Amino acid sequence: MESPLQLELHDVKSSDYLYELIQTNLAKIEKRFGRATACRVVVRAPNAHHRNGAPFEVSVRIALPAGREVNVGRTPGDDERLADLTAAVNDAFKRALRQLTDETDQMQGHVKRHSLKAAE
Numbered sequence: 818m819e820s821p822l823q824l825e826l827h828d829v830k831s832s833d834y835l836y837e838l839i840q841t842n843l844a845k846i847e848k849r850f851g852r853a854t855a856c857r858v859v860v861r862a863p864n865a866h867h868r869n870g871a872p873f874e875v876s877v878r879i880a881l882p883a884g885r886e887v888n889v890g891r892t893p894g895d896d897e898r899l900a901d902l903t904a905a906v907n908d909a910f911k912r913a914l915r916q917l918t919d920e921t922d923q924m925q926g927h928v929k930r931h932s933l934k935a936a937e
Contacts (some may be wrong), residue, residue, distance in 0.1 A: 845910070
């Protein structure tokens with residue numbers, strides 16, 4: 818990666834495990850789609866009022882060569898699995914990988930783009 822990983826934590830304690838988890842997920846994306854030029858990850862813990870069972874919010878922005886970029890910022894609301902930090906981070910990177918796969922398939926012509934026609 819050209820620039821260092823930017824990791825922003827809100828009400829989450831920094832740990833080597835979390836940093837390595839993010840690095841591992843980023844390496845999977847780089848292996849499949851080429852070298853990332855920048856990556857910013859924001860992890861927010863549930864607010865103090867809703868700590869038990871509430872999901873972590875994980876946002877991922879990855880910039881790749883040739884102007885490709887992936888932004889994952891929404892956390893599904895009622896998924897109890899995302900109350901676990903590891904699951905929330907893995908899910909965010911899984912969604913980023915899916916976005917890149919879909920974009921690549923469209924660029925290579927594997928997926929038809931449908932034009933929107935006005936209803937007559």
